[in-house]
Amino acid sequence: MQIVVAGLSHKTAELALREKFALLARSEVARKIKAAQVSDAVFLSTCNRFEIYACGFSNGADGPDVLLRFFEDLIGKNSSKEDLYLYSGSEAVAHLLKVASGLDSLVVGETEILGQVKESYEWAKNEGLTGKIGNILFQRALYVGKKVRSETGISVGQTSVASVAVELAQSIFGNLSESSVLVLGAGQMAEIMIRHLATQKAPKILISNRTRERAEALARNFKAAVLPWENRGEALQEVDIVLSSTGSPEPVVTKEMVEKSLKNRRGRSLFMVDIAMPRDIEEEIHSLEHVYLYRLEDLEHIVAKNLEGRAAEISKAKEIIESKTGEISEWLKALKEGREVSFKHSSRPKMPRTESARK
Amino acid sequence: MSPELMLTKATLAAYLGAVTLSFVYLAYKDEKWNRWMLNLLGVGIALHLAAFGFRIHSFWQIPENRYFLPINTFFGALSYLALAVCGAFFVIESRHRLGILGAFVLPWASLSLGIAVCAASPEISGLAPALQSYWINIHPMVLMTSYAAFGNAFGVGVALLVQEHQIKSRKPIALCYRLPSIEELDNLNYRIIVMAFPILTIGIIMGGVWAENAWGRFWGWDPKETWALITALVYAGYLHMRYMMGLRGKKAVYVSMLGFACVVFTFAGVNFLSELHGYLSKG
Numbered sequence: 001m002q003i004v005v006a007g008l009s010h011k012t013a014e015l016a017l018r019e020k021f022a023l024l025a026r027s028e029v030a031r032k033i034k035a036a037q038v039s040d041a042v043f044l045s046t047c048n049r050f051e052i053y054a055c056g057f058s059n060g061a062d063g064p065d066v067l068l069r070f071f072e073d074l075i076g077k078n079s080s081k082e083d084l085y086l087y088s089g090s091e092a093v094a095h096l097l098k099v100a101s102g103l104d105s106l107v108v109g110e111t112e113i114l115g116q117v118k119e120s121y122e123w124a125k126n127e128g129l130t131g132k133i134g135n136i137l138f139q140r141a142l143y144v145g146k147k148v149r150s151e152t153g154i155s156v157g158q159t160s161v162a163s164v165a166v167e168l169a170q171s172i173f174g175n176l177s178e179s180s181v182l183v184l185g186a187g188q189m190a191e192i193m194i195r196h197l198a199t200q201k202a203p204k205i206l207i208s209n210r211t212r213e214r215a216e217a218l219a220r221n222f223k224a225a226v227l228p229w230e231n232r233g234e235a236l237q238e239v240d241i242v243l244s245s246t247g248s249p250e251p252v253v254t255k256e257m258v259e260k261s262l263k264n265r266r267g268r269s270l271f272m273v274d275i276a277m278p279r280d281i282e283e284e285i286h287s288l289e290h291v292y293l294y295r296l297e298d299l300e301h302i303v304a305k306n307l308e309g310r311a312a313e314i315s316k317a318k319e320i321i322e323s324k325t326g327e328i329s330e331w332l333k334a335l336k337e338g339r340e341v342s343f344k345h346s347s348r349p350k351m352p353r354t355e356s357a358r359k
Numbered sequence: 360m361s362p363e364l365m366l367t368k369a370t371l372a373a374y375l376g377a378v379t380l381s382f383v384y385l386a387y388k389d390e391k392w393n394r395w396m397l398n399l400l401g402v403g404i405a406l407h408l409a410a411f412g413f414r415i416h417s418f419w420q421i422p423e424n425r426y427f428l429p430i431n432t433f434f435g436a437l438s439y440l441a442l443a444v445c446g447a448f449f450v451i452e453s454r455h456r457l458g459i460l461g462a463f464v465l466p467w468a469s470l471s472l473g474i475a476v477c478a479a480s481p482e483i484s485g486l487a488p489a490l491q492s493y494w495i496n497i498h499p500m501v502l503m504t505s506y507a508a509f510g511n512a513f514g515v516g517v518a519l520l521v522q523e524h525q526i527k528s529r530k531p532i533a534l535c536y537r538l539p540s541i542e543e544l545d546n547l548n549y550r551i552i553v554m555a556f557p558i559l560t561i562g563i564i565m566g567g568v569w570a571e572n573a574w575g576r577f578w579g580w581d582p583k584e585t586w587a588l589i590t591a592l593v594y595a596g597y598l599h600m601r602y603m604m605g606l607r608g609k610k611a612v613y614v615s616m617l618g619f620a621c622v623v624f625t626f627a628g629v630n631f632l633s634e635l636h637g638y639l640s641k642g
Contacts, residue, residue, distance in 0.1 A: 156388075156533070157533070167536060168526065168531070170540060171522070171525075171526060171531070171535050171536060171538070171540050171541070172526060172540055172541050172542065173540055173541075173542050174539065174540035174542055174543045265605075266605030266607070267605045267606060267607030267608055267611075268542070268607070269541055269542060269608070286527075286529075289608065289609070289610070290607070290608055292526050292527060294529060298529045298530075301529075301530070302530075302531070305530075309533075
């Protein structure tokens with residue numbers, strides 16, 4: 001009845017190998033789990049990890065050994081033992097809590113993994129793969145994942161350039177549902193930024209590019225409008241946010257252009273983001289009143305600070321995980337001895353507020 | 360110690376507690392601090408109302424004071440002002456969910472009540488005959504209500520300066536994401552002033568009418584009158600510059616802060632200049 005986990009992640013295996021696992025069909029894996037006579041199992045498959053948690057093995061079978069062979073069986077003998085990790089007992093419990101809390105993630109504290117754990121567990125439950133222990137273990141893990149995020153700063157602060165830019169825009173304008181955006185350039189960075197803004201329901205996005213066709217192609221994907229390149233100066237009077245990422249060797253927004261537009265803006269703030277190399281927007285513009293110009297390195301600096309802040313919270317998160325691992329291990333022990341105990345009821349932790357919850 | 364003074368001190372303790380919690384909430388992103396701050400502020404306001412009730416009760420023990428409000432002394436006026444600032448904050452914050460601004464507004468209320476408790480005499484005296492008019496229930500109350508609103512606008516203005524500085528620095532700290540946005544603070548500052556300005560104007564005109572009745576002249580360039588007029592002109596200037604010239608952000612806040620400095624001087628400083636309006640004089 002021992003809990004065992006076997007798996008591989010971005011920390012142990014190369015991308016090529018992880019991809020092979022990520023491509024495995026869920027139903028196929030489930031079928032094989034049943035065929036291997038493993039019960040009470042959940043497997044988690046994301047682009048960064050593939051792992052199987054199980055605690056029911058046929059009589060006399062050695063759990064870790066069964067899972068190792070199972071991995072070989074899944075993709076042939078492509079993986080070596082070094083690519084895998086294997087934990088059992090309370091170590092396996094601790095590992096699951098770490099994963100659910102985002103401590104084992106590429107970006108510490110990221111919240112997506114919690115949803116993935118939840119979804120994987122629910123899928124396994126619906127397939128009839130899980131039993132009593134697995135159910136309780138995963139429900140506890142989801143609880144701990146939320147608790148760690150709400151009680152520590154492990155998920156605080158945006159960790160990508162685009163999301164930091166959106167958060168800053170919110171600190172200037174509040175809700176972006178009334179803000180208009182001018183996007184200069186139609187490359188990959190422009191697309192990433194627009195995608196982030198689109199989640200904030202900015203009502204008006206104008207795309208302007210020297211090659212109009214590319215602007216049109218991008219605009220089609222996001223219900224945006226295309227602005228002729230020459231008109232970008234006049235558009236500065238209207239918009240709230242300017243994102244620039246062209247490949248131009250010369251600045252495409254000059255101080256003169258912005259100064260002229262300010263006369264008709266009646267003091268409304270203008271947020272400008274320049275993520276082009278070399279620069280698209282003249283640096284002196286930042287000194288103008290009501291104008292806030294952030295360059296790529298400013299945004300990267302904030303990202304780095306946020307990651308540092310998250311890292312500083314890791315020890316706090318580990319403390320919670322350690323104590324919760326202890327609780328779960330106690331519960332398992334009691335279960336083995338035939339005693340029925342329940343977890344202390346603690347108040348339901350709330351998920352940390354994300355930018356979408358901001359007013 | 361009279362029940363009134365005891366309740367007032369308890370009120371001050373509650374306000375100071377709320378101020379402390381508002382700073383904790385500013386530093387730690389946890390809604391529970393906000394809830395506790397608002398609860399404690401609610402308790403403070405209730406205690407304050409009770410204290411005010413006791414003050415009215417003892418004030419009315421003197422027959423000629425009957426049915427007039429006890430704001431003829433520094434103590435009464437400062438205490439009422441603190442109550443109005445907290446009340447206005449309570450109303451504005453609950454409507455806009457801006458508990459985070461507590462740290463910028465509530466200290467002023469505590470300061471006002473703190474000065475009343477520490478430096479002003481809580482004693483009650485009979486109203487001077489000139490003040491025995493129903494106008495004393497209206498004219499100063501209306502003005503102090505506008506002062507309380509201006510006090511809230513001042514707090515919002517401070518928050519705006521902090522937020523603007525954060526974003527301009529390109530190295531915003533976590534506080535930046537906790538405060539309302541620049542545009543929201545700017546709008547709120549403006550909306551409070553737009554609301555308070557007519558109240559101030561009406562209060563001043565009422566004063567003129569009362570002066571006409573009591574002293575036989577509408578306006579006499581008494582220092583209090585002069586400074587009230589200057590205050591109104593500064594805020595009128597703020598509104599004008601905003602409407603006509605699109606003055607916003609930092610500079611607009613500076614003008615509104617100048618207005619608030621005039622409010623403070625009109626309320627407190629002028630007492631040492633004015634014979635007619637002094638809380639210290641007998642009217």
